Amino acid sequence: MGEKQAVPTGSSRVIAFLHPLVALLTLAVMAWAASLGLRSRDRLERHLRPRHARLAAWAYGLMVFDLLAGLGSTWALRPDLDARGAMHLRLAIAIVAVMTGAAWLSRRIGRDATARLLHPILGLLALVLAGLQVFFGMPLLPL
Numbered sequence: 001m002g003e004k005q006a007v008p009t010g011s012s013r014v015i016a017f018l019h020p021l022v023a024l025l026t027l028a029v030m031a032w033a034a035s036l037g038l039r040s041r042d043r044l045e046r047h048l049r050p051r052h053a054r055l056a057a058w059a060y061g062l063m064v065f066d067l068l069a070g071l072g073s074t075w076a077l078r079p080d081l082d083a084r085g086a087m088h089l090r091l092a093i094a095i096v097a098v099m100t101g102a103a104w105l106s107r108r109i110g111r112d113a114t115a116r117l118l119h120p121i122l123g124l125l126a127l128v129l130a131g132l133q134v135f136f137g138m139p140l141l142p143l
């Protein structure tokens with residue numbers, strides 16, 4: 001107990017960068033999906049809605065993957081982190097929870113005004129939290 005572990009080296013270190021890189025890609029997909037969703041509210045841009053729905057589903061899937069990959073990566077490769085990722089982990093769970101809410105509401109948008117109001121709000125909240133996640137992830141990088 002109490003002995004400080006070193007940051008991984010060699011191939012473990014390279015693999016430990018996989019989660020942050022995929023997470024950045026996820027962030028880009030999510031921002032793009034959000035933009036399409038908001039633009040699709042314009043009557044002339046309605047045709048963008050199915051593209052929003054498709055891309056947002058990818059963003060959601062990638063985000064769940066990021067959570068699992070982060071946990072797996074920390075468990076298998078980063079014994080040096082101890083509990084340093086606690087806030088990053090909490091934020092990750094919050095993001096996936098908020099996105100799950102947005103995804104669930106999205107199925108009621110056509111017939112429920114509250115869902116139509118709340119869906120983009122939850123989506124944007126998830127996007128903001130995911131942006132913050134970069135700053136909670138950076139100090140964990142195996143540099």
Ligand code: HEM
Pocket residue numbers: 015016017018019020023024026027063066067068069070071073074075078081083084085086088089092093095130133134135136137138140141142
């Ligand atoms: C955007 C969504 C993201 C999610 C859902 C997410 C999720 C997680 C989770 C659950 C862990 C495990 C923490 C623990 O068990 O204590 C983790 C670890 C980690 N995360 Fe993230 N993360 C995200 C983004 C990022 C970003 C943008 C970066 C870097 C800039 C990053 C860097 C790291 C690092 C370095 C670790 C330690 C494991 C490793 O080195 O691969 N994460 N992440």
Ligand code: HEM
Pocket residue numbers: 030031033034035037038039040041049050052053056057059060099102103106107109110116119120121122123124126127
């Ligand atoms: C990332 C932030 C997000 C924003 C800003 C956003 C925004 C929007 C907006 C403005 C609409 C149109 C609502 C209307 O006025 O009728 C919409 C629809 C929709 N969104 Fe999102 N959304 C986001 C995330 C998501 C996520 C995570 C999912 C699912 C995984 C999703 C799936 C859908 C679906 C299925 C529709 C309805 C498509 C239809 O009925 O034609 N969105 N979104």
